[in-house]
Amino acid sequence: MLGNFSYCNPTKLYFGDNSLKYLGDELKKYGQNVVLIYGGGSIKKNGIYDEVIGILNEAGKTVSEISGVMPNPTLEKLYEGIEIARKANADLILAVGGGSVCDYAKAVAVSVNCDEDPWEKYFVKFDEPECKIVPVGCVLTMVGTGSEMNAGSVITNRKASLKIGHVFASEEVMPRFSVLNPKYTLTLPHYQMVAGIYDIFNHICEQYFSGEDDNTSDYLAEALMKSLLVSSRIANKNPNDYEARSNIMWTATWALNTLIAKGKSTDWEVHMLGQAVGAITDATHGMTLAAVSLPYYRHIMPYGLKKFRRFAVNVFGVNELGKTDEEIANEGLKALEDWMNEIGLVMNITELGATENDIEKIADATLVMEGGYKVLNRDDIVEILRESL
Amino acid sequence: MLGNFSYCNPTKLYFGDNSLKYLGDELKKYGQNVVLIYGGGSIKKNGIYDEVIGILNEAGKTVSEISGVMPNPTLEKLYEGIEIARKANADLILAVGGGSVCDYAKAVAVSVNCDEDPWEKYFVKFDEPECKIVPVGCVLTMVGTGSEMNAGSVITNRKASLKIGHVFASEEVMPRFSVLNPKYTLTLPHYQMVAGIYDIFNHICEQYFSGEDDNTSDYLAEALMKSLLVSSRIANKNPNDYEARSNIMWTATWALNTLIAKGKSTDWEVHMLGQAVGAITDATHGMTLAAVSLPYYRHIMPYGLKKFRRFAVNVFGVNELGKTDEEIANEGLKALEDWMNEIGLVMNITELGATENDIEKIADATLVMEGGYKVLNRDDIVEILRESL
Numbered sequence: 203m204l205g206n207f208s209y210c211n212p213t214k215l216y217f218g219d220n221s222l223k224y225l226g227d228e229l230k231k232y233g234q235n236v237v238l239i240y241g242g243g244s245i246k247k248n249g250i251y252d253e254v255i256g257i258l259n260e261a262g263k264t265v266s267e268i269s270g271v272m273p274n275p276t277l278e279k280l281y282e283g284i285e286i287a288r289k290a291n292a293d294l295i296l297a298v299g300g301g302s303v304c305d306y307a308k309a310v311a312v313s314v315n316c317d318e319d320p321w322e323k324y325f326v327k328f329d330e331p332e333c334k335i336v337p338v339g340c341v342l343t344m345v346g347t348g349s350e351m352n353a354g355s356v357i358t359n360r361k362a363s364l365k366i367g368h369v370f371a372s373e374e375v376m377p378r379f380s381v382l383n384p385k386y387t388l389t390l391p392h393y394q395m396v397a398g399i400y401d402i403f404n405h406i407c408e409q410y411f412s413g414e415d416d417n418t419s420d421y422l423a424e425a426l427m428k429s430l431l432v433s434s435r436i437a438n439k440n441p442n443d444y445e446a447r448s449n450i451m452w453t454a455t456w457a458l459n460t461l462i463a464k465g466k467s468t469d470w471e472v473h474m475l476g477q478a479v480g481a482i483t484d485a486t487h488g489m490t491l492a493a494v495s496l497p498y499y500r501h502i503m504p505y506g507l508k509k510f511r512r513f514a515v516n517v518f519g520v521n522e523l524g525k526t527d528e529e530i531a532n533e534g535l536k537a538l539e540d541w542m543n544e545i546g547l548v549m550n551i552t553e554l555g556a557t558e559n560d561i562e563k564i565a566d567a568t569l570v571m572e573g574g575y576k577v578l579n580r581d582d583i584v585e586i587l588r589e590s591l
Numbered sequence: 592m593l594g595n596f597s598y599c600n601p602t603k604l605y606f607g608d609n610s611l612k613y614l615g616d617e618l619k620k621y622g623q624n625v626v627l628i629y630g631g632g633s634i635k636k637n638g639i640y641d642e643v644i645g646i647l648n649e650a651g652k653t654v655s656e657i658s659g660v661m662p663n664p665t666l667e668k669l670y671e672g673i674e675i676a677r678k679a680n681a682d683l684i685l686a687v688g689g690g691s692v693c694d695y696a697k698a699v700a701v702s703v704n705c706d707e708d709p710w711e712k713y714f715v716k717f718d719e720p721e722c723k724i725v726p727v728g729c730v731l732t733m734v735g736t737g738s739e740m741n742a743g744s745v746i747t748n749r750k751a752s753l754k755i756g757h758v759f760a761s762e763e764v765m766p767r768f769s770v771l772n773p774k775y776t777l778t779l780p781h782y783q784m785v786a787g788i789y790d791i792f793n794h795i796c797e798q799y800f801s802g803e804d805d806n807t808s809d810y811l812a813e814a815l816m817k818s819l820l821v822s823s824r825i826a827n828k829n830p831n832d833y834e835a836r837s838n839i840m841w842t843a844t845w846a847l848n849t850l851i852a853k854g855k856s857t858d859w860e861v862h863m864l865g866q867a868v869g870a871i872t873d874a875t876h877g878m879t880l881a882a883v884s885l886p887y888y889r890h891i892m893p894y895g896l897k898k899f900r901r902f903a904v905n906v907f908g909v910n911e912l913g914k915t916d917e918e919i920a921n922e923g924l925k926a927l928e929d930w931m932n933e934i935g936l937v938m939n940i941t942e943l944g945a946t947e948n949d950i951e952k953i954a955d956a957t958l959v960m961e962g963g964y965k966v967l968n969r970d971d972i973v974e975i976l977r978e979s980l
Contacts, residue, residue, distance in 0.1 A: 204773075204841055215597060373603075425813060428810050429807040449806055452806075
């Protein structure tokens with residue numbers, strides 16, 4: 203049921219193929235010093251860097267840069283960025299990139315004016331910032347994480363072999379604005395595109411497959427899944443279909459900006475399994491999720507049969523006539539599998555580089571969540587991983 | 592298609608049966624002087640007034656009051672409120688009531704620090720405020736308008752016989768926070784409850800029945816309609832079902848906070864017809880919409896057949912097998928009619944007090960919108976109104 207909750211997402215979104223032109227208006231709201239953050243330099247090849255620098259120059263800003271933010275931003279990189287932002291006296295942190303760059307920018311933003319160690323404070327003790335948070339803006343170039351409209355940040359501590367995410371409670375951590383231009387996503391390789399699509403789909407599943415209630419959030423989750431199924435099939439055939447890529451980008455934002463989790467419990471066990479696989483294989487995040495999903499969902503289906511039945515009917519349009527609940531639910535998972543194969547997802551962890559010998563190690567690294575239809579024990583986890591080989 | 596647009600809804604929502612307890616936290620963010628706005632006094636009977644005053648006193652605020660805000664707030668009442676808010680040196684305007692009270696509070700908020708006449712500026716010229724806007728907070732006691740999370744305001748000028756709504760462009764006009772407690776809605780009479788439900792449903796329809804695209808917004812609109820159909824049927828049988836009333840309240844907010852209109856055209860002709868009926872009959876808003884909806888939708892169906900077909904299948908689960916598009920679309924409207932009858936809506940304008948003799952006058956007062964599947968001419972309007980008798 204819809205219990206007690208609060209909702210606040212103040213991020214201003216500029217969407218569309220001319221959305222970057224609003225960056226100049228936003229820059230006026232902040233002080234002189236802008237710290238520009240980006241990744242491996244692809245934005246220099248595709249021209250986005252030059253466009254952004256042009257707008258920053260036109261606004262007369264003093265620009266410092268943090269470049270080379272990696273797909274899984276490390277603690278060392280965070281320390282480096284905090285120093286740069288402090289020296290720059292940052293009034294605005296501008297992230298230009300995908301979810302990792304945006305996640306990283308938020309971690310810098312809550313640490314610049316904080317004396318404590320950010321790893322201890324935010325990723326071990328899960329404290330909230332008491333210091334002044336530097337405003338973050340985002341120009342999104344990849345789709346999937348939803349980081350452009352939420353207060354989440356993920357940092358990897360290589361020494362401790364830990365990758366930890368913190369969804370901050372305060373909406374102050376959310377980007378003040380995000381520029382969402384679907385054109386920027388057109389150049390992504392097919393493998394990355396479909397991995398991102400499955401990341402989005404699974405974000406929705408993680409929030410949907412939990413609880414027995416029939417509330418508005420469940421309907422909204424189904425809507426996002428249905429839209430994504432349609433647009434992903436179009437984009438798979440024609441990655442240059444701007445409209446399909448637009449709908450994928452918009453769906454990604456709403457899949458993980460807290461809306462569809464409101465008033466309900468959530469699961470996130472597929473992410474725990476996938477992240478453990480990722481820690482061993484260094485495989486692309488979305489593919490690790492795809493590789494473990496079906497074994498996981500087939501394993502827990504009997505414990506959440508009503509919801510899996512509903513998923514089959516409402517998301518995949520499975521015909522209910524003359525079938526048992528279990529048959530309907532199974533047909534739904536079969537339809538999910540067919541779609542995953544159709545768009546070219548990696549369907550097992552073997553293909554990602556994991557072997558039988560890794561199973562115990564992956565199981566060790568798998569956190570157990572409590573919001574799903576079955577709280578997994580060690581045997582469950584090992585069984586699911588074996589079926590994922 | 593999803594074109595270029597911006598999205599920003601910074602309103603903080605507190606939802607649930609203990610949501611009022613967060614009012615105290617919010618009050619700390621604002622200055623000493625609070626102007627409390629409410630309607631006819633029902634909040635004094637049901638205890639909400641005393642609770643709110645208790646929290647205001649505990650926060651040590653200086654409270655001024657504007658009471659007696661009517662269902663269609665008038666320009667005279669607005670002038671009165673502006674004076675009170677000016678004298679009080681308002682730091683926060685707190686609306687406790689339904690959509691009219693919240694609409695009115697926003698109109699006061701944009702006028703307190705403005706020298707120009709608010710009617711001329713905001714409701715004739717549709718200017719945006721340049722002056723400092725007084726922050727608005729809302730404790731919602733009725734459901735339907737969505738005013739708790741949007742920048743809309745409707746004021747009636749009795750002298751000019753005009754009722755005009757302005758959806759302000761600036762998110763600064765939106766309530767800073769809204770307290771949504773479904774319990775407050777339980778005492779509403781059945782007639783008002785179902786009128787509110789149809790208002791919500793029609794807000795979704797107005798945004799859905801426009802354009803030929805298959806975008807994420809259309810799926811979200813269908814989700815809200817499906818959720819509302821389920822919860823309204825439960826609430827119709829048992830108005831005290833807290834969960835159903837919760838889902839209705841949450842759906843109302845998302846039906847008109849701009850989300851489902853993003854990237855698409857919208858219609859709003861049913862509201863134009865209904866408001867014209869309301870001007871003659873003074874009938875409840877939601878009932879005026881219900882009374883003209885089916886004749887309108889049957890009239891425009893041939894021009895938007897694809898969408899009406901989709902509505903039938905996706906919202907009402909009409910079986911498509913062996914039927915023409917038109918048959919499917921007609922079955923959808925029949926299913927809509929059945930649901931409307933089931934929950935007890937007024938299905939014709941005769942029952943609302945309009946007669947054959949009023950048709951021309953109502954037609955005169957009906958504004959013609961351009962986003963629907965057919966731009967109505969005078970004959971269309973007269974025909975629809977006759978069929979609504």
